[in-house]
Amino acid sequence: MNKKKIFNDPVYGFITVPSDLVFDIINHPYFQRLRRIKQLGLTEMVYPGALHTRFHHALGAMHLMNTALQTLRGKNNEIFDNEFEASLLAILLHDVGHGPFSHALETAIFKEVHHEHLSLHLMHMLNEAFDGKLKLAIDIFQGTYTRNFFHQLVSSQLDVDRLDYLNRDSFYTGVYEGKIGADRIIKMLDVANDKLVVEEKAIYSIENFLVSRRLMYWQVYLHKTVISAENMVLRTVQRARELMQQGIDVPASPALRFFLASDLTLQDFISDQRILERFVSLDDHDVWSGIKMWAGHADKILSFLSSSILNRRLFKVIISAQPIDEEMLLGISELVQETFGIGQEDVKYLMIAGKISNNAYDAEGQTIDVLTKSGYVIDVAEASDLPNIRALSNKVEKHYVCYPKEVLH
Numbered sequence: 001m002n003k004k005k006i007f008n009d010p011v012y013g014f015i016t017v018p019s020d021l022v023f024d025i026i027n028h029p030y031f032q033r034l035r036r037i038k039q040l041g042l043t044e045m046v047y048p049g050a051l052h053t054r055f056h057h058a059l060g061a062m063h064l065m066n067t068a069l070q071t072l073r074g075k076n077n078e079i080f081d082n083e084f085e086a087s088l089l090a091i092l093l094h095d096v097g098h099g100p101f102s103h104a105l106e107t108a109i110f111k112e113v114h115h116e117h118l119s120l121h122l123m124h125m126l127n128e129a130f131d132g133k134l135k136l137a138i139d140i141f142q143g144t145y146t147r148n149f150f151h152q153l154v155s156s157q158l159d160v161d162r163l164d165y166l167n168r169d170s171f172y173t174g175v176y177e178g179k180i181g182a183d184r185i186i187k188m189l190d191v192a193n194d195k196l197v198v199e200e201k202a203i204y205s206i207e208n209f210l211v212s213r214r215l216m217y218w219q220v221y222l223h224k225t226v227i228s229a230e231n232m233v234l235r236t237v238q239r240a241r242e243l244m245q246q247g248i249d250v251p252a253s254p255a256l257r258f259f260l261a262s263d264l265t266l267q268d269f270i271s272d273q274r275i276l277e278r279f280v281s282l283d284d285h286d287v288w289s290g291i292k293m294w295a296g297h298a299d300k301i302l303s304f305l306s307s308s309i310l311n312r313r314l315f316k317v318i319i320s321a322q323p324i325d326e327e328m329l330l331g332i333s334e335l336v337q338e339t340f341g342i343g344q345e346d347v348k349y350l351m352i353a354g355k356i357s358n359n360a361y362d363a364e365g366q367t368i369d370v371l372t373k374s375g376y377v378i379d380v381a382e383a384s385d386l387p388n389i390r391a392l393s394n395k396v397e398k399h400y401v402c403y404p405k406e407v408l409h
Contacts, residue, residue, distance in 0.1 A: 040220070
């Protein structure tokens with residue numbers, strides 16, 4: 001069978017599958033599941049074009065990894081064929097552990113089990129299935145491989161994951177301010193002292209990348225209507241779980257029912273492989289079919305939340321730079337209880353308060369390093385003559401409260 005396939009990608013054009021092993025991994029059911037998980041959860045409620053999937057993103061990130069590695073090879077950095085292929089596999093599988101609705105339900109279906117943990121466990125299972133051929137990819141993914149710059153390409157402040165999702169999310173949402181010059185940035189990459197660096201002449205492209213990232217966070221990922229929709233789905237699933245654990249019948253697919261009926265931790269996943277097998281049959285469709293059925297449920301909170309999501313009757317959102325006033329929260333809580341005839345203990349499902357934060361560049365974490373013309377490696381914030389990058393490293397926090405519009409009537 002010819003495994004040198006080509007995907008036609010709307011963002012980059014043709015993406016080539018470079019090896020038989022990469023093709024077999026893409027064809028595996030664990031990876032094919034990503035076709036059924038949207039990249040941006042409920043962002044389509046605001047930007048109707050945001051219907052692309054984790055499958056799209058993984059292929060795009062692999063394509064950029066391929067380009068980056070070719071660039072580094074072209075600058076006389078020695079990259080062996082096994083390292084090349086392992087890097088492609090590491091980025092291809094970096095999101096394989098995402099659950100339904102991507103980040104929105106990460107805390108509703110499991111307790112303290114992040115998608116990175118699940119991705120790693122699925123990679124270990126694939127490694128067994130493929131006779132140990134993914135060992136190097138796992139080492140690169142975890143950052144335990146001796147040549148660190150490979151891991152930086154997978155996960156750092158200037159990794160190919162970010163380069164792809166900013167490009168792709170900007171394309172599908174139509175928010176063109178988020179578009180970055182990924183090609184130029186990749187062409188400017190190099191390695192110095194086993195660290196990924198960018199050449200000094202790319203400094204303005206990096207600045208543009210960081211500004212675009214901040215814009216995408218406030219305009220897309222943390223858009224107030226997206227926050228409302230994602231919190232509503234989160235509360236809907238939590239309500240379904242609470243009812244189910246009280247012994248009240250809540251219809252759900254077998255996979256979703258299993259996770260709603262139990263409080264699973266990371267240790268459970270590690271000790272019982274069958275849990276992970278159930279997880280890989282779970283996707284967005286399980287949650288949507290649940291929400292459709294729950295809209296007619298006897299529990300008024302579950303049915304109200306479900307029908308509101310289905311018909312896009314989203315909660316009102318108030319966002320503030322300061323913490324929301326306690327008196328105001330108390331007033332909203334009383335109105336919610338009065339309007340819906342519920343007790344204090346159930347207000348949490350219909351009044352949701354929290355905070356969001358964003359810093360485009362984490363100067364305290366892994367820095368983006370610039371290789372100067374004189375051969376020194378310095379942090380991009382020092383290399384730039386513009387004050388923007390330092391400003392972008394400041395963390396901005398906003399507080400919010402969402403509640404049904406019905407309480408205003």
